Amino acid sequence: MKRALVTAGASGIGFAMGEAFAQAGYEVWVTDVDDAALARCPDAWTARRVDSSDDGQMRALFDEISVAGGLDVVCANAGVAGPTAHVEDVAWDDWKTCVDVTLGGAFLCAKYAAPMMKAAGQGAIVLTSSTAGVFGYPNRAPYSAAKWGVIGLMKTLAMELGPFGIRANAICPGAVEGPRMEGVLEREAAAKGMTRDAVYEGYASGTSLRTFVTAEDIANMAVFLASNGAQRVSGQVISVDGHTENPDPKP
Template identity: 75%
Template sequence: MSRVLITGGASGIGFAMAQAFDKAEFQVWVTDVDAKTLAACPAHWQCLHVDVSDEPQMAALFQEITREWQGLDVVCANAGIAGPTVKVEDVALSDWNTCLAITLGGAFLTAKYASPLMKQAGRGVIILTSSTAGQYGYPNRAPYAAAKWGVIGLMKTLAMELGPHGIRTNAICPGAVEGPRMEGVLNREARAKGMTRDEVYEGYASGTSLGAFVSADDIANMAVFLASDGAKMVSGQVIAVDGHTVNPDPKV
């Protein structure tokens, strides 16, 4: 049975990924910083409270994975935070550093500790969660966009470096995803721009050619595909699951 680790896996996109891999008969290990959502995960999943920006915690996580599973086939570096929604001149350096440490630094640490296990096996799949913000940028989201652009640069480098070891690396770029996290973004942007939540929502939806938000399940289905033999020659790719973004600035 194949083994998958999903960081930030107890809620939102990560939880949908975990459910999809479980359905595909993977052994599932999820980490999160939210103890309440971790406790609500299915009993047959491995669950651990881990801060992906803390290297000692990440090192301990992979030591535990090695003891329990003796290896790892797929890793989804999904953990991240939205960061502040403010004009760049109002971004606190502490908020900038926190967003990059979790969203980009966490992806780096996940790859750093997963790659030796996969090299030893001569195969593996690394899937990084980026964002359409990592392709186009977004106004009033400087830390988040910078972190997600960095995730794509990290992915491209990993694909080149790890490919000779049989390890494929790709990035999924979700667009606007229905759910509590996006609701927080919508409300913060509405306040920052003097708009209503519904106006911001319609701006995001109308900025896609399909005219709609995506679901967490849409992202999860792509992750399972990228981990499958059907994608055995897919590596180093930025794959948007976003309804085709045609205007990334939701105010227009």
């Protein structure tokens, strides 16, 4: 049985990825820092409390996975939304936390997955970026910078690991329905002096499909990128966002 690891996999997009990989026949491992969410994961999954930005914890996790038989797919999905603020108002600690988890966590996934995937002569690395990693995004400097970095990391991984049969791709979700996006909407509304509904409509109207996307939409793309149907797809930035045209919702 193939094995897939999803970081930040106990809720939201990560949980949807876990469900999709389980339905596709994978043995699923997930990490998270939310103990309550981890406790709600299906019994068939291997769930571990791991901080994706902690080198020691990530190394121990991958050591355990190696003993279990290796890894076919890693979804580096952990990320922190970071503050919604003008750049001069962003605290240094908030910047570091966002970049350490979002970009540093993706790096650690690749660092520790690469040796076992090289030994196997195959593997798929799927990194969760964002439309904020494609556009400049006002009032979201740490998040946007980290997500741009994820794409740069992915492009490098695809080139470096491709000769070993390992593929790397990045998914760029747009506005995803769910609690996390609700928090973003509320913070952005406060920062811009808008209502939550006005910000929501701004996001939706900024896509050609006039819609948010779902966690399941993102999960389905992750499973496809890990599948034989995508065996010649590597180094790609794939948006699942309803085609975002305007990343800065206006009143």
